[in-house]
Amino acid sequence: MMLENGWNTFEIGSVLRPFEGSAIDVVEKLPEDRLYSPANSFSISVADWRIEKPLLKLDECIHCQFCWIYCPDMSIISRDKKMESIDYEHCKGCGICVEVCPTNALLMFPEQTDEAEALANWPEPENSAMKGM
């Protein structure tokens, strides 16, 4: 679609519109229900920036929301204060969520790790006493 553009088809000032149409009630909507425009960073995957990825083991999670608050890319998906999953299209693998996680629920793995296999062989906390503090 973009390739059909020429100098005369752009809006002046190289402004970009994050949403299709009015955003009058956009804050009331969950990200998956918003009409993001193609120019919005939400429409672009940065998954291939990652060399390590965080994996979530839900039954270790206490839903403290630390990871949700600290994630710089809004890639922790939490609904009604319950952790659900990780947005791997936008997670860049920085590891901050794992750093702030007070339990053993979030750990970093090499990007190519198989999720089911990792969950089946979930490592014990390196230092349970420290992690629990």
Add this chain to the structure above:
Amino acid sequence: MANIFELQDIEVWDGNMAASHALRQAQVDVVAAYPITPSTPIVESYSNFLANDYVDGEYVMAESEHGAMSCCIGASAAGGRVATATSSQGYALMVETLYSAGGMRLPIVLNVVNRALAAPLNVNGDHSDMYLGRDSGWIQIDCYNPQEAYDMNLVAFRVAEDHDVRLPAMVHQDGFMTSHTAQKVKTLTDDVAYKFVGEFNPMNDMLDLDNPVTHGAQTEEDWHFEHKALQHHALMTNVIPKIQEAFDELKIISGREYNLVEKYNMDDADLAIVCMGSSVETAIEVSNELREQGIKAGVVGIRVFRPFPLEQIAEALIDVKAIAALDRSSPNGTVGALYNELAGALFNSSTKAILTGYVYGLGGRDLTKVNIHTIYRDLGKNAQNGQLMTPLQQFTGLRGPKLSFF
């Protein structure tokens, strides 16, 4: 509501005061500034008007000119009518952000009180700063006296903010010669001036939260070229007609006539001096003296430096026999910028005119009538012989041995 400022029909204002009253009458929402000589009184007076309730607005004291223009960019993108003023070194520090304002198509009005650029440090008027911004994608309007500093500010807001234009505009006046020389200025009443400028009509303003926009996007080799072309297209096609329209309307409400290219004694002229700023009026005086002696001397004043009215300039000069382009900025290694502009405008035309360039007035050195008489004498020689009889580039008013090139 701001208080009405009762003005006399004719006030005695210098160029700075004239510009600041225009800012007040346009009811500028935000002025962000880092005052610098000789432009200081413009923003000083605006803040005075603000403090005394003669304008509804905000004055932001920035930490530098870079910060001042950056604040102006933010305020303009947010959806306000925005203006500021600067000179010389401050202008130089602004340059990075001038390109941002132009590319983001933000209709900021910048009063540039032209001053030399260091080194050596100098506070007086020349056109080095004006020339420094000529590729930045701004409209550049030039004034020769305080009356014009007043009128052109009003024109600048009206043109810049037009949705077919949406480009920032500079209003230039000569440091001290115009900015600090009080003259009679015919005024418009506050309501007439405001009506001429028009209500600010925002476009893609960031404070329209229901229609959010991202300003200042990044494009690389994929689309940068297209955005620059779009901006150039606006400058080349939309601005000149809108300026003309503003001049026409201003003539109706004020009786004062302005033109894209100002021509004096040019109808049958053989010799033409082309220049900018306060020098235009000095050149007119000399051409009037020469006319009394039967010498067909004329003057062309550049009113709109960007976009450069190439066709109108060529038309104004096509029939003369000898032309002098006066540049008040050191070209530092080539011919003057105005010389180049005129050469470019005339090269493919049928003109037989001999074109020479003069560098003058650097750092506030006076351009005397004697200097201008000498230039016209040179032009007379070139015209009479139909070929270059003088050096192509000369320095005029310079101390020491004569300096010329080519």
